[in-house]
Amino acid sequence: MxxxxxxxxxxxxxxxxxxxxxxxxxxxxxxxxxxxxxxxxxxxxxxxxxxxxxxxxxxxxxxxxxxxxxxxxxxxxxxxxxxxxxxxxxxxxxxxxxxxxxxDEHPWFLEAKKSVDSPYHEYYIFRKGKNGKKPNNWKSFFGGSAWEYNEETDEYFLHLFSKRQPDLNWENxxxxxxxxxxxxxxxxxxxxxxxxxxxxxxxxxxxxxxxxxxxxxxxxxxxxxxxxxxxxxxxxxxxxxxxxxxxxxxxxxxxxxxxxxxxxxxxxxxxxxxxxxxxxxxxxxxxxxxxxxxxxxxxxxxxxxxxxxxxxxxxxxxxxxxxxxxxxxxxxxxxxxxxxxxxxxxxxxxxxxxxxxxxxxxxxxxxxxxxTTIEQYKDVETLNMYKTLRRFFSEKKTMKMVQRASRDNSRTPxxxxxxxxxxxxxxxxxxxxxxxxxxxxxxxxxxxxxxxxxxxxxxIALRKKHPVFVFGDYREHYPKSNKLAYYERNYQGKKLLVICNFTSKELKFNPIYDLSKYKLILNNYQEDEKHLLPYQAKIYLGES
The missing domain is CATH 3.20.20.80 (Glycosidases)
Incomplete structure (x- = not known):
């Protein structure tokens, strides 16, 4: 099912x-x-x-x-x-x-890092350094090397994210x-x-x-x-x-x-x-x-x-x-x-x-x-990227990038x-x-x-009412337009037209189909003109 x-x-x-x-x-x-x-x-x-x-x-x-x-x-x-x-x-x-x-506070890792003889050592990916360097050149998604030194075993462990997130060894x-x-x-x-x-x-x-x-x-x-x-x-x-x-x-x-x-x-x-x-x-x-x-x-x-x-x-x-x-x-x-x-x-x-x-x-x-300041951010990725970016950019430029990209943008209450x-x-x-x-x-x-x-x-109510939203096929119109998004869906004799203006200006377009034969079932404006108003979206439903 x-x-x-x-x-x-x-x-x-x-x-x-x-x-x-x-x-x-x-x-x-x-x-x-x-x-x-x-x-x-x-x-x-x-x-x-x-x-x-x-x-x-x-x-x-x-x-x-x-x-x-x-x-x-x-x-x-x-x-x-x-x-x-x-x-x-x-x-x-x-x-x-x-x-x-x-x-790194999971009991498996706490045991794993103590000794190469620990039964949990093979739960993670530990490797010796090479010629005084880290095991390889892999980078963390959060910036910097993906390897962290573990003194107890004289090895490095792999962390593709934060150094406090050691990777599990799925080979085991x-x-x-x-x-x-x-x-x-x-x-x-x-x-x-x-x-x-x-x-x-x-x-x-x-x-x-x-x-x-x-x-x-x-x-x-x-x-x-x-x-x-x-x-x-x-x-x-x-x-x-x-x-x-x-x-x-x-x-x-x-x-x-x-x-x-x-x-x-x-x-x-x-x-x-x-x-x-x-x-x-x-x-x-x-x-x-x-x-x-x-x-x-x-x-x-x-x-x-x-x-x-x-x-x-x-x-x-x-x-x-x-x-x-x-x-x-x-x-x-x-x-x-x-x-x-x-x-x-x-x-x-x-x-x-x-x-x-x-x-x-x-x-x-x-x-x-x-x-407006880095102190207001809590996200580990943001704080790591801030340190990395500051090596190359000014405080003002770095903060502009943080304000634009930080994961905390979506995490405010x-x-x-x-x-x-x-x-x-x-x-x-x-x-x-x-x-x-x-x-x-x-x-x-x-x-x-x-x-x-x-x-x-x-x-959401429309989506639940009309199966074409769920099961219809997909066909795009005007794929090269940087202003208009327009596609259709077809299912069991029904056709859905989805038409969206991605600009702040009114937009004229050729609707391809005779819209008088379709029912306008959703519109984010009260007005229904032949052209599209700024950021207007319309959904039409008709027969295929």
Whole structure:
């Protein structure tokens, strides 16, 4: 049963969602308090970012105990209550699965680093230095070398992320058994699936050879989509995934559509879908830390390529925001036309073929953080990149890049109302609230018929009503336009036309079809002219 195809997923970043106990940190009871809000929005699946026990060096993506909840968020009993109440409301739950690495405070690693004779030493990737240098030239995704010296064993250990996130050794069958036990534990509690963190990094090429070419980009086949990736995922599927009614979505680094199909093609089903990030290069060179001006063609081209390449063979994940990306309005829309462009962006991305992923706050048009000094940021990637960038750029230039690219842009507390701290917490929030919460918040959005939130509700209701949104094919028009995004979907005699203006000016275009024969079922303006208004989005429904 591929129920994930009809899912509308809402990602919760729990630390910033809703604080129930007033300590300034979002928690599980805070999520329980807002379940009716989620049901009212129309979502039927929640993806929960990590809530496991962790020192929080990377905000929970560094796990020290896979079988328990971090005390900041609550208890395992709180979790069970939340899961039960989600299921009562027809909402499924997918958890974050982080098994490329653990925390350096995980008991396995604490034992592993003591001695080469420790039974846990082979749980991780330790190597001797070479000629007084590190074992190889691999780079961390967070900047600097991917190797850290361990004095007790006179070796280096591998960390593709923070030095406090040592990589697990998937060559070791004991590690794979440990992971299967973790999966079974949560699935037996009733969890409905997993978002698999950086899942295509598990396999490292034998001998750990140097990467060639540009840092990280030269790692394909070495530690990105390594030689045993399929073996590992097939083993997880055979021993665990196939035994449950669940789904998996894999976050995959530098993946292309051809490689993705080798994981997700129906019949292979090592994963059910992947997150790729090719469209995220629409305003940057390979990484958000190397900015360039946004061009619509750079957004449309990879998204259409994935639509065509996956076709009926695989399933797409549809997103513009998550906990690692800046806010989409700042990147691809317009702060001046915030209301219109937020609605247009949702219409454009979520009407394609695949499963929509809404990130908390996206549905009310939240924007990037307002921070002006590096001290206001908490994100480890941001702080590491700041140090790296300062070696090459001035403070002013570096801060401009941080303000544009930091993951904290999407992690500012959820803006619920105009009360103190945006209604997120009675205490001092762990991360500063965006001061625009007086204008951008859920409470005001609910009352405003023309709000972004109410547009999302209308959109989701339409998606549930018309199967063409879910199962229709995809055909793009005007692929080379940097102003107009236009595509159609066809299914069982129904045709959907999705037409979006990505500019702040009125836009004339040839609609190709006679629109008088179609019903306008969604419009982010009251006006319906022959030309498109700034950031206007329209959806027409008719017969194929």
């Amino acid at each position: 591929r129920w994930y195809k009809e899912s509308i997923v809402y990602q919760i970043y729990p630390r910033s969602f809703n604080d129930f106990n007033g300590d300034g940190i979002g928690d599980i009871r805070g999520i329980i308090e807002k379940l009716d809000y989620l049901k009212g929005l129309g979502v039927n699946t929640v993806w929960l970012s990590p809530i496991y026990d962790s020192p929080l060096d990377d905000m929970g993506y560094d796990i020290s105990n896979y079988y328990d909840i971090h005390k900041d968020y609550g208890t395992l009993d709180d979790f069970k209550e939340m899961l039960s109440k989600m299921h009562e409301r027809g909402i499924k739950l997918i958890m974050d699965l982080v098994v490329n690495h653990t925390s 069958p004991k590690v794979r058994e440990e992971v299967k036990n973790i999966l079974r534990f949560w699935l037996d509690l009733g969890v409905d699936g997993f978002r698999c963190d950086v899942i295509n990094l598990l396999s490292k090429k034998e001998g750990l050879p140097n990467a060639k070419g540009l840092p990280i980009l030269g790692a394909r086949g070495i530690y990105i989509d390594g030689p045993k990736m399929h073996d590992y995922l097939q083993e997880l599927k055979r021993d665990v995934f196939s035994k449950y009614d669940m789904f998996t979505v894999g976050e995959c680094v530098l993946i292309n559509s051809k490689t993705a199909l080798s994981y997700i093609e129906e019949g292979i089903d090592e994963l059910n879908m992947v997150f790729h990030f090719e469209h995220m290069n629409a305003d940057c060179f390979y990484t958000k830390w190397l900015p360039r001006k946004f061009k619509l063609r750079r957004l449309k081209k990879p998204l259409s390529k994935w639509q065509y390449d996956l076709g009926d063979k695989g399933w797409n994940s549809l997103f513009l925001e998550n906990h690692d990306q800046p806010r989409s309005i700042d990147r691809f829309g317009s702060l001046e036309y915030r209301n219109e462009s937020a609605k247009m962006l949702a219409t454009y991305i979520f009407s394609q073929k695949g499963t929509p992923y809404i990130y908390q706050g996206e549905e009310i048009g939240m924007t990037n953080a307002h921070y 959820m803006q619920w109302n105009q009360n103190k701290n945006a209604g997120f917490s009675e205490g001092e929030p762990w991360l500063e609230v965006n001061p625009n919460y007086k204008d951008i918040n859920v409470s005001d959005s609910i009352k405003d018929e023309d709000s972004i939130l109410n547009y999302y509700k209308k959109y």
